[in-house]
Amino acid sequence: VTTAMKATLRGEDYRSPAIFGLERERIFHRIWFYSGRAERLGHVGDRLVIDVAGESVLIVRDRNGGLHAYYNVCRHRGSQLCDDSGSGFGAAITCPYHAWSYSLAGQLVATPNVGPEELDRGAFGLRRVAVEDWQGFLFVSLADDPPALRDWMADQNDHPLSFERLELGRLRLGARTVSEAMANWKILIENYAECLHCPQVHPELAALIPLHGRGDVIDRERHDGGAWLAEGANSFSADGTAPLPVISTMTSDDARSYLSAFVYPNMFL
Numbered sequence: 001v002t003t004a005m006k007a008t009l010r011g012e013d014y015r016s017p018a019i020f021g022l023e024r025e026r027i028f029h030r031i032w033f034y035s036g037r038a039e040r041l042g043h044v045g046d047r048l049v050i051d052v053a054g055e056s057v058l059i060v061r062d063r064n065g066g067l068h069a070y071y072n073v074c075r076h077r078g079s080q081l082c083d084d085s086g087s088g089f090g091a092a093i094t095c096p097y098h099a100w101s102y103s104l105a106g107q108l109v110a111t112p113n114v115g116p117e118e119l120d121r122g123a124f125g126l127r128r129v130a131v132e133d134w135q136g137f138l139f140v141s142l143a144d145d146p147p148a149l150r151d152w153m154a155d156q157n158d159h160p161l162s163f164e165r166l167e168l169g170r171l172r173l174g175a176r177t178v179s180e181a182m183a184n185w186k187i188l189i190e191n192y193a194e195c196l197h198c199p200q201v202h203p204e205l206a207a208l209i210p211l212h213g214r215g216d217v218i219d220r221e222r223h224d225g226g227a228w229l230a231e232g233a234n235s236f237s238a239d240g241t242a243p244l245p246v247i248s249t250m251t252s253d254d255a256r257s258y259l260s261a262f263v264y265p266n267m268f269l
Helices: 017-028 149-154 160-166 185-192 203-208
Strands: 033-037 047-052 055-061 067-071 092-094 101-103 108-110 128-134 137-141 226-228 257-259
Touching: 033 047, 033 055, 047 137, 055 137, 092 108, 128 149, 149 160
Parallel strands: none
Antiparallel strands: 033 137, 047 055, 055 067, 067 128, 092 101, 101 108, 128 137, 226 257
């Protein structure tokens, strides 16, 4: 009998509302949370609405190109300000309930049926959420005083800052697919973190990346988190060929490798 294999978490850790409540409080509402690509906010008034473990957050870009994130809640009666992400909204955020309006910088600028003598508008701006852009990827944090994003990423086990050499901020979104998994969030991470299932479930992946075919995810002889592609392959694609030009900042070894990193708690690079 071997004792080397670590036991999985308890079943209730995946199902319990109480456990998830603790995760919301101690994980999702305290640390940086990946939220989308920056080019989705390419124009003034473009909006990105995301859910951070039950808290709706609104991200916008102002006239000067600055990013702002807010709790997606009107300060009047608590109505949700925006239902969906999108473009073409203009330079004001207007509540659909009582038409209170806010500038993209979060100031309350219009209150129909409530005169300025009745309300100090300066005291009722939108509640801010921390937002930062790293390599074209947007992150928000609900913490009152979060660490700088790069400092947070520097502590990640997979060393995502090593990807900065590739200048990912120069990339542009080519396509976006949304898939919903009826599973606890930890199961998705656990599935990504091992490749014991790859030979059976992903034989084409196992053939493209020999390391994965052996059920491993880490090449211990490399120090960049990469894994070599099979002989003759030059891209992480179904047939191993590159349908698009290689990123100009890649080295020849990069181009012959599968590169990945997990940014806790919700981003796979």
